[in-house]
Amino acid sequence: MDGTINLLLEKYSHSRRDSLIPILQEIQEEVGYLSEEAIVKVGNHLNIPTSKIYGLATFYNQFRFEPKGKYHIQVCHGTACHLFGAIRIIDIIERKLKVKAGQTTRNGKFSLEIVPCIGACAQAPVISVNGEYHSNLTEDHLGQVLIDLNGE
Amino acid sequence: MQFNIEVNNRVIEARKGETILSTLYRNGIKVPTLCNMKDLSPTGACRICVVEVEGKENLITSCSYPVEESMRIKTHSPRVVKARKTLVELLLSNHPDDCLYCERNGCCELQDLAIDLNIRERRISGKKSRHKLDLSSPSIIRDPAKCILCGRCVRVCDEIQSVSTLDFLNRGSKTLIGTAMARDLNFSSCINCGRCVMVCPTGALHEHGYMDEVLDSLNNSSLNVIVQYGPAVTVSLAEEFGIKPGKDINGLINAALRKIGFKYIFDTAFAADVVVMETVETLMQKLESNDGFPVISSCCPAWIKYAEQFYPDALPLISTCKSPQQVLGSIIKSYFASEQGINPNSIYSVSIMPCLAKKFEAQREEMTHKTISDVDVVLTTREFSRLIQLYGIDMHNIEPQTPDSPFGVRSSASKLFGASGGTTEAILRTLHFKMTGKEMSSMKYQELRMVNGVKEVAVKIGGKEINIVIANGLTGIRNLMEGILNKTINAHFIEIMACPGGCVNGGGQPFKSDDKDVKARMRTLYDIDDIDSLKVSHKNPLVIDLYEKYLDKEGSDKAKRQLHTCYSKRDVLL
Amino acid sequence: MDSLINPNDTKFFLEHVLINDPLGYPKDVENKLDFFRRNRISKPVIFLGITSSSVCAGVFEVKSAIESYISEKSLDIDLVVVGSIGLCSDEPLVDVQLPGKNRIIFRKITSSDIPTILDGVLNKFVPSELALGQYRHKLYEPWQGVPFIEDLEYFKGQNRIVLANCGKINPNSIIDYMAYGGYRALSKALRNHTYEEICSMIEQSGLRGRGGGGYPTGTKWRKALQVSTDQRYMICNADESDPGAFVYRLLMESDPHKIIEGLIISAYAVGASKAIIYTRNSNSLTVERLELAIKQAYEVGLLGYNILDSGFNIDMSVRKGPGAYVCGEETALIKSIEGKRGMPTVKPPYPTEQGLFGRPTIVNNVETIANISSIILNGVDWYTSIGTEKSKGTKLFAISGKVANTCFVEVSMGTSLAKVIDITGGTLNSKKLKAIHIGGPSGFSVLPEELNIQIDFDKMKEAGIAMGTGGIQVFDDSVCMIDLIKYYMYFIQKESCGKCIPCREGSRRMLEILQNITKRPVNENGQNTLERFKGVIHLESLAEVMRDTSLCGLGQTAPNPVLRSLKLFRDEYEEHIFDRKCKAGVCRDLRTFYIDIEKCTGCTACAKKCPTNAIIGTPRSPYFVVEDKCIGCGVCEDVCKFSAVYFK
Structure with a gap:
């Protein structure tokens, strides 16, 4: 991981503060989350206090501070999905997989993220598991998806 | 350019470019604020200062909006008052209701505002955010539950102190103020200067108090409780008792301390004289070899921690002499203890300082001898005033007294330590004597006084130019340090104080004092110097005594052992 | 991704198309363009419409089905990626064009439909149940029994200017864009007009910002132009983050060059040499297409140094917003680009004076930018002829919710809201329309009887509503308004930046009040009802203070849905407060559960799990719910394996 971040920071030599968000985004893409180490490294590189980086990262939805689960489940909670029962879906996933929104299960298998509108209002409600979409979700369909995930 | 605006149906004069708020203040119209800070640009976060401006759809914040010609403003219309009241009620709905137990009870801006707005009923209620109390720092306690997120601490830490320990974390109703990785304060880059405490409108940031420890030891007959007080304390305490700000009540303080029951009472200024002697010795040695400059002052513990974190490369330049508090603490538990035949273990050494970082300094490992701390506990000026009140001492009806021997005499130079530039002035007086063998004709270095920020000064001593830098507040500190490290700034002595103005404006000083009060304190220190006859440290008979009887001479091995220390790089999240 | 532009093609467009008048194209140029x-x-x-919306609908499966069909039969067929025509609920859409025949669109295609369609079409037979419509072309033979798309209800009421290319052209090809007239406006602006003139043209066109406020775009530009500086910035605000609004995202995915061209012209007009498109990181396809399009524009020489030999230099980049609703506010957006927490700052100073890095900065909404090129190309007179007196041009909307067709549309200003709903085909399953909501979490609900309101900045304001950025949700009787308002308030308190008191604390308290209304208290008594009722009174006054004192637009407009709903749906509030009923059955806590004695086997599962012991009975015979004890938690429904539990 160390090497990845160093390599990445090399790309951003002579960068200023406005590169902070792109750098953090790339780190998260490569490593999956922002570790303390990464934040300190970026701080040293850009000469920004770590408190400011942490403050910034906690502001935005995108950044996370623990690794994603093996299965990263995103549930859309846009208006259309809300009207078609997204709350119920979140509820079921939280209960069946014993995971809370924004967290990863202790065994690292599942992580759940509530996202505001993924733009597929025609297919509401929608979830995505590791980038694979399940749309027009019914409770039965969701149940099957979860059984499949749990079974593996 | 000046023009007229109409406020509350009255015409007042406004100046182009100023904000509505400053126009109102200049004209004696009071509008409350919670987030506004002098000298810093407005953020418009609290919205308490909203006013109604004709032609504007919404209320606007007077702290940020510039005056415009022929504006018509209402500062206390029903709409405005309702809005302000609701805003404060909203804050209160998420605020712990423990005012009676709060550090800031009686001097809380939120409390005052609630009173001013006549809030007498709990109209809005709801779930309150739960937060952990951060007791980790020896200097500062953070109570996020009481935080109203005005952001003053964040700004002062960023913009005035350039430390940036604090920032807003999270978003929306989960917003709070915290450190990097939401760690506790003692793991953070906090230098304990306490500027944040001084600007916090509520009890969200306050000092780590040690009153109970002091009371316990006062009640413990097997302990010899000894107290010392810093030079800036005597000119600051007056305000807490309704005496004119800046009045020196040194004698009353001695009397009060004796009434409280401290066995021995010493003035830290005595130790400042010793610090002068030691520092001058260092300078003399370096002048001889003309190497190893600059020497950077070590009196300010907040600055020391700053250097340990941000400029470890500069640590070898920092004077190895301890601060006056620690010097006196060390002498008390060694020389004084053996003179009096007291077991150092039975001494409980209390220090009263205008400072929060001193609390941190006292518990540093570097400040111990064989596991015995030089100083056991540090109280702030504010805690001291509460101690006096607790013991029911009427400061208006007691007679002044003097401190105890053998440290009962101090020079007026040592008193100057309380203001930025004063340490240097005291050192230069003795340095002058050591270099030339003569006393200065006029003792005053006017150019070292009332410095704002960073100032380079060159003085001539016996034909040799001595270069000085004075810095107070850490705003310009980064440039200064870069300059020192890459040798573009060449100075012999550099004095750095973390608080703007020096200790008279320290983080442990009374709340509610303004710039005027701080100036008054500073002026008193200079007045004392004008009146006193003993103006130089090297003539202090008791200092000479101390060297003769115990320390041998300046810079001796014994002095090194007792009065000097060294610092090392500190690993924290910067 | 490689852009793969043929240098000869580039040369052709630069030398023959961009610098000439379309009326004067020689025959061979026309032919080549064809x-x-x-x-x-x-x-x-x-043609396969691939956008983030159709990806969710499974377009990639359809794509591989087509590819394997082609390779299995060794056919010589081109497969072209296009964007979305707007009919999201009909996706995936597959268009087929045969030589000599009209391009025909098939809807709701799954991978299993592919052989049917292609077997049919390639043999000149149309599986008409899958066909949506056909494009009209004067030279080609139409398909029998397939409607022309302009005759479809969906297209009839629209005036597609911004959306003209959407779903038609390949968004990954700058050549496609130029073939359909793209970058001619830019060429015209740079060759024939000074930046001053462009600025004046936009002023005269009456174009108003589509970000919601309707501020005249030209006036804004002029302000920035008047500040003397060494650097100006032009920012396209593409951080579409209203939940339920997706039109900008799909526009950028379907026709990214339209935005880029508009942005270059805008930058030219305000004298900015740096342009930034700020969009959402989570919309990876949008980012990908924009970045590719920018790369192509650089390659062709439409971005960079001295573009089209005009002496004008322009750099453009995409910034990926890490996700915060408040970053749609211009000062917060600027903070975010600077690498800070996206917290709005006080105005004045306005961004036009002191924006990004302290320099004059224009922030324009993506729809505003998308209008620029057609105004320049077709002229001010043409543009002012569209729309109403004070609101010119067209407006984009994304319509979702309980609607027959989730889609996006472009209609002329002055069109009634009712017409917009008609275009989409009305409510889902033709149920009774309860209301529509326009403008997302800061928007307004509109009753069916108010739908004659025209789309017009000022007229909507007069009617007490606002245009918003283009999200419309449609509700039937299955939607509980209290629940919906609660959802919006939940969104706001989560997305508030937390800086100012009214928004941070106010939104939170308002949410709590709404939650109280929809919660079932354990011991119901008159006092509680009174408390709840008091809450509603506070709701109104809190909302007013929040609107009056908040720092930025987010806080100022956040109370809109609440205030509006208190006016329109008072009865629903009262029903929740006093009768403890949610007619729509949405508010879970207010439900009472029942057991269907026909289905119940008496397995005892529900009785064991019921937290209030509200379910009683004898094992192996049907159980009952004691209504007074039921708290509506729904655990019984969850555990029942025989679907015997239902609620009213």
Whole structure:
């Protein structure tokens, strides 16, 4: 991981503060989350206090501070999905997989993220598991998806 | 350019470019604020200062909006008052209701505002955010539950102190103020200067108090409780008792301390004289070899921690002499203890300082001898005033007294330590004597006084130019340090104080004092110097005594052992 | 991704198309353009609409089905990626064009439909149940029994200017864009007009910012132009983050060059040499297409140093917003680009004076930018002829919710809201329309009887509503308004930046009040009802203070849905407060559960799990719910394996 971040920071030599968000985004893409180490490294590189980086990262939805689960489940909670029962879906996933929104299960298998509108209002409600979409979700369909995930 | 605006149906004069708020203040119209800070640009976060401006759809914040010609403003219309009241009620709905137990009870801006707005009923209620109390720092306690997120601490830490320990974390109703990785304060880059405490409108940031420890030891007959007080304390305490700000009540303080029951009472200024002697010795040695400059002052513990974190490369330049508090603490538990035949273990050494970082300094490992701390506990000026009140001492009806021997005499130079530039002035007086063998004709270095920020000064001593830098507040500190490290700034002595103005404006000083009060304190220190006859440290008979009887001479091995220390790089999240 | 632009093609467009008047194109240029427009084809072409919306609908499965169909039969067929025409609920859409025949669109295609369609079409037979419509072309033979798309209800009421290319052209090809007239406006602006003139043209056009406020775009530009500086910035605000609004995202994915061209012209007009598109990181396809399009524009020489020999230099980049609703506010957006927490700052100073890095900065909404090129190309007179007196041009909307067709549309200003709903085909399953909501979490609900309101900045304001950025949700009786308002308030308190008191604390308290209304208290008594009722009174006064004192637009407009709903749906509030009923059955806590004695086997599962012991009975015979004890938690429904539990 160390090497990845160093390599990445090399790309951003002579960068200023406005590169902070792109750098953090790339780190998260490569490593999956922002570790303390990464934040300190970026701080040293850009000469920004770590408190400011942490403050910034906690502001935005995108950044996370623990690794994603093996299965990263995103549930859309846009208006259309809300009207078609997204709350119920979140509820079921939280209960069946014993995971809370924004967290990863202790065994690292599942992580759940509530996202505001993924733009597929025609297919509401929608979830995505590791980038694979399940749309027009019914409770039965969701149940099957979860059984499949749990079974593996 | 000046023009007229109409406020509350009255015409007042406004100046182009100023904000509505400053126009109102200049004209004696009071509008409350919670987030506004002098000298810093407005953020418009609290919205308490909203006013109604004709032609504007919404209320606007007077702290940020510039005056415009022929504006018509209402500062206390029903709409405005309702809005302000609701805003404060909203804050209160998420605020712990423990005012009676709060550090800031009686001097809380939120409390005052609630009173001013006549809030007498709990109209809005709801779930309150739960937060952990951060007791980790020896200097500062953070109570996020009481935080109203005005952001003053964040700004002062960023913009005035350039430390940036604090920032807003999270978003929306989960917003709070915290450190990097939401760690506790003692793991953070906090230098304990306490500027944040001084600007916090509520009890969200306050000092780590040690009153109970002091009371316990006062009640413990097997302990010899000894107290010392810093030079800036005597000119600051007056305000807490309704005496004119800046009045020196040194004698009353001695009397009060004796009434409280401290066995021995010493003035830290005595130790400042010793610090002068030691520092001058260092300078003399370096002048001889003309190497190893600059020497950077070590009196300010907040600055020391700053250097340990941000400029470890500069640590070898920092004077190895301890601060006056620690010097006196060390002498008390060694020389004084053996003179009096007291077991150092039975001494409980209390220090009263205008400072929060001193609390941190006292518990540093570097400040111990064989596991015995030089100083056991540090109280702030504010805690001291509460101690006096607790013991029911009427400061208006007691007679002044003097401190105890053998440290009962101090020079007026040592008193100057309380203001930025004063340490240097005291050192230069003795340095002058050591270099030339003569006393200065006029003792005053006017150019070292009332410095704002960073100032380079060159003085001539016996034909040799001595270069000085004075810095107070850490705003310009980064440039200064870069300059020192890459040798573009060449100075012999550099004095750095973390608080703007020096200790008279320290983080442990009374709340509610303004710039005027701080100036008054500073002026008193200079007045004392004008009146006193003993103006130089090297003539202090008791200092000479101390060297003769115990320390041998300046810079001796014994002095090194007792009065000097060294610092090392500190690993924290910067 | 490689852009793969043929240098000869570039040369052709730069030398023959961009610098000439379309009326004066020689025959050979026209012919060649027809070739690029795929008006002349020698082999069948399949068009596949790939956007983030159709990806969710499974377009990639359809794509592989087409590819394997082609390779299995060794056919010589081109497969072209296009964007979205707007009919999201009909996705995935597959268009097929045969030489000599009209381009025909098939809807709701799954991978299993592919052989049917292609077997049919390639043999000149249309599986008409899958066909949506056909494009009209004067030279080609139409398909029998398939409607022309302009006759479809969906297209009839629209005036597609911004959306003209959407779903038609390949968004990954700058050549496609130029073949359909792209970058001619830019060329015209740079060759024939000074930046001053462009600025004046936009002023005269009456174009108003589509970000919601309706501030005249030209006036804004003029302000920035008047500040003397060494650097100006032009920012396109593409951080579409209203939940339920997706039109900008799909526009950028379907026709990214339209935005880029508009942005270059805008930057030219305000004298900015740096342009930034700020969009959402989570919309990876949008980012990908924009970045590719920018790369192509650089390659062709439409971005960079001295573009089209005009002496004008322009750099453009995409910034990926890490996700915060408040970053749609211009000062917060600027903070975010600077690498800070996206917290709005006080105005004045306005961004036009002191914006990004302290320099004059224009922030324009993506729809505003998308209008620029057509105004320049077709002229001010043409543009002012569209729309109403004070609101010119068209407006984009994304319509979702309980609607027959989730889609996006472009209608002329002055069109009534009712017409917009008609275009989409009305409510889902033709149920009774309860209301529509326009403008997302800061928007307004509109009753069916108010739908004659015209789309017009000022008229909507008069009617007490606002245009918003283009999200419309449609509700039938299955939607509980209290629940919906609660959802919006939840969104706001989560997305508030937390800086100012009214928004941070106010939104939170308002949410709590709404939650109280929809919660079932354990011991119901008159006092509680009174408390709840008091809450509603506070709701109104809190909302007013929040609107009056908040720092930025987010806080100022956040109370809109609440205030509006208190006016329109008072009865629903009262029903929740006093009768403890949610007619729509949405508010879970207010439900009472029942057991269907026909289905119940008496397995005892529900009785064991019921937290209030509200379910009683004898094992192996049907159980009952004691209504007074039921708290509506729904655990019984969850555990019942026989679907015997239902609620009213």
